[in-house]
Amino acid sequence: MPGSEWLKNRPRLLEGVYAGSKSALQLLYPLLKRVLPAAFTERVFVWSEEVSKGYLFNCQMCGQCILHSTGMTCPMNCPKNLRNGPCGGVRQNGHCEVIPEMPCVWVQAWRRDAQMGRYAGEIQLLQPPVNRALQNSSAWLNLLEGADAQPPSGWSTIELE
């Protein structure tokens, strides 16, 4: 989308916005929850995420946002939906195997991760499988409710080194 490229290449600025929004929402959410009906809150959140994150990150609404761990680059734009780094098909010009005119999402993510501040290096975290049931729900609400941090129960039986 035009205009957002400039922002996308400023992951440091974006991670600041992310961290700020997170703190603000965590502060406000208990109040919101008390005064607003849940269905309404969900609708408003989904709508505002579609608009804002749609513009900024070409967000695909997976409902379990890991942007801050992927150089503020949405990994769900990878046609293979990879969550843990680039596939082996990246073209010599750094473009995607599947969509030749698109730069590989993960090449960008790795470059941007290196420019980040507080979340730099998080790209090496092993991300669990995507919970497909959360598709099209609000990632912010899932974060506030903890619904995005529940990998399948077998997944956590091995400790990460």
Added chain:
Amino acid sequence: MVNSDQTPSPGDWELQSGESRLLQVLEAGHFAVTAELNAPDSADPKDVYANVAELGDVCDGINATDGSGANCHMSSVACCALMARAGYEPVLQMGCRDRNRIAIQGDLLGAAALGVRNVLCLTGDDVSAGDQPEARRVFDFDALHLLRTARIMRDQGVLLSGRKLTTPPDFFLGAAANPFVPPQDLRHLRLAKKIEAGAQFIQTQYCYDLPVFESFMRRARDMGLHEKVYLLVGVGPLRSERAAEFMRSRVPGVHIPDAVVDRLAKTPRKRKRAEGIRICVEIIEEVKQIEGVHGVHIMAYRQEEAVPEIVERAGILREKPKK
């Protein structure tokens, strides 16, 4: 026809015990050789055995591809089961393109029951690379999810849901690495992540660019990765400059430097095939010297007959224990 008096005997199909023979070879410190089976477009097991015949005597493991290049062939589980039954050491390639997590875990159990011990966990080429580009791509898992899930099934004896397995599979787990495509300076980090997820061995994409491979290995060694994983370098003979051109432009992830293509182009027509084999042998001789390289993986697409010659000329032929 089913005869009710005869209870079927498990016979050959009893769960084969014993760990991976490929692992034993690597643990013993030998330079391992694996090769890729050309999976047939056929329903006849004889076609698998015909293709495997050239490879069996010179290889420590034989990979059955999983619809590589997104073209349909006999399934990798079936190819592996047929090989295991005949005493070969199969390496099951499993990609994430065609199955969701339920099918993946089911296939892993089935393969183990059929005698498969080695699993190479892959992302998989996209459907657009093959002759049925209109297919739906699945990619429910990525290669790291697959690796770790296989490891959980083996080590914890549970499925991803947490449900218990009566007999867990005994796998030697592998992953792919492609040091030759961008971001080349960061590819070792992906290797590290795969090792963390459970990779015990690595088979790389075709290596035709030694300087790039050497710097990848240097970075991997700096992280100590060469001591945590067995690394087999992918190699293969090129038939001609046209084959090379085709591979580097059409097959996802294959990088062939101009110098290699030129060398084939300058070779007279009749000697091109031999020159391709010579290049392959030279590369093996080079990578053998690199610290952290534990073997080679020979992908001789439709040139299986060249594999024994390559192995012999590169000086990596060993007496194989009887099948």
